[in-house]
Amino acid sequence: MSRPSPITPDRLGEFDCLIDARSPAEYALDHLPGAINCPVLDDDERRIVGTLYKQQGAFEAKRVGGAMVAAQLARHLRESFADKPKSWRPLIYCWRGGMRSGTMVQWLRLVGWDAQQLQGGYKAFRGHVMERIATLTPQLKLQVICGPTGSAKTALLHALREAGAQVLDLEALARHKGSILGRWPGQEQPSQKAFETGLALVLQSLDPARPVFVEAESRKIGRLMLPDAVLAALRAADCIAIEAPLHARLSYLLQDYAYLGHDGEALAALLGQLNANTGLHANETITRWQAWARAGQMAPLFEALMTAHYDPLYARSQRSHYLRLAEARPLVLERLEGQDLARAAQLLLA
Secondary structure (H helix, E strand, O other), X not given: OOOOOOEOHHHHHHOOEEEEOOOHHHHHHOOOOOOEEOOOOOHHHHHHHHHHHHHHOHHHHHHXXXXXXXXXXXXXXXXXXXXXXXXXXXXXXXXXXXXXXXHHHHHHHHXXXXXXXXXXXXXXXXXXXXXXXXXXXXXXXXXXXXXXXXOOHHHHHHHHHHOOOEEEOHHHHHOEOOOOOOEOOOOOOOOHHHHHHHHHHHHHHOOOOOEEEEEXXXXXXXXXXXXXXXXXXXXXXXXXXXXXXXXXXHHHHHXXXXXXXXXXXXXXXXXXXHHHOEOOEOHHHHHHHXXXXXXXXXXXXXXXXXXXHHHHHHHHHHHHHOOOHHHOEEEEOXXXXXXXXXXXXXXXXX
């Protein structure tokens, strides 16, 4: 068996398994891609040990915590690791590459497995993620798809992917549509750290020699922030401007947001967002929009929102933020149905 050696985040692919020794709550917030959670302290135990450390000192925390760690490791040996062959080679990490992962490494090496520890732990991996985003993003040949609300930018991205193009779908990574109606029904957004981990993973998979299509975004997608490197690259990139008539955009929105008619939580969020626009529009206008929403009259509501709110906002923000929008390649679409977007994707690739 080889001696333990410092393992850096660029060597993750050398191992049979990545094991996150942190608590379930830490793991849920973010973790290395593909890692399994085998905590040496669960959430309650971690809280108890932390309290003992603060109130009674390191010795008492280690005495009590040591028994908890031993019990957890015994459970993992009986359950999660019971079928692993002698040749199994796991990489283990905790928050900073300290006692939690170090203890598990020692136990597994005593058994006979060539267990190794990630140097610097999850904290080092976080640094690796942010470095990858900052380094890889400027290398990409981004083609930013712009267009007012309802112009099927996301659907065009999907059509481009189906046609074989490279796509960076930021809204899919963020699990949010990026608008006031952007919440995905029944799904929460990931944490900021998990969003960035997923983003770095996608960036690593892209070929910088080929174009990468991406949708125009503001700094925030829902509650998540785009890293500075990504936002800067978007704003300096070449643009493709979708031009579609109002009736086509309205038809697309009514399909895309059809769930509002039977999702009470989404409807409540819509009413709240409309109320938040008080001050930007007359009180009578907000009241009328909310009445349409409650009555399920989405066609007049969406048309009014586009013409009175989103289109003017788009005209102001996009032209000031996207430096090359004035010289954008126009993409004129009379309809925004699936077959129309498929033809548009082929046109863009040609």
